[in-house]
Amino acid sequence: MLVDVLAKVKTLREQGKSLTEVLAANLTAPYDKTTQGDTQQSKDRFITEVYDELKDFPPVVDGKRTMPSHP
Numbered sequence: 455m456l457v458d459v460l461a462k463v464k465t466l467r468e469q470g471k472s473l474t475e476v477l478a479a480n481l482t483a484p485y486d487k488t489t490q491g492d493t494q495q496s497k498d499r500f501i502t503e504v505y506d507e508l509k510d511f512p513p514v515v516d517g518k519r520t521m522p523s524h525p
Contacts, residue, residue, distance in 0.1 A: 455485045463504045464511075473505050 462481045471479075482489075482497045 455482075455489070458484075459501070460504055460508075463501065464508050467505065467508050473502060476505055477501055 459481050462479075463476055466476050466479060477498055480497075481501060486492045486497070
């Protein structure tokens with residue numbers, strides 16, 4: 455689920471979609487009945503976090519992704 459939603463949000467973000475448009479895409483629908491917390495608030499919060507994380511997600515270089523370190 456996590457990898458699937460991350461990939462879908464990444465694709466939509468690369469297409470220039472806004473957060474509102476990504477939320478409207480209902481990306482968690484295939485998983486809603488099999489996961490706990492099936493509320494609109496919970497889904498929106500999850501997708502928003504993924505959307506925001508991808509903003510500064512480092513690219514893959516030579517097959518590796520170097521995550522930034524925070525002091």
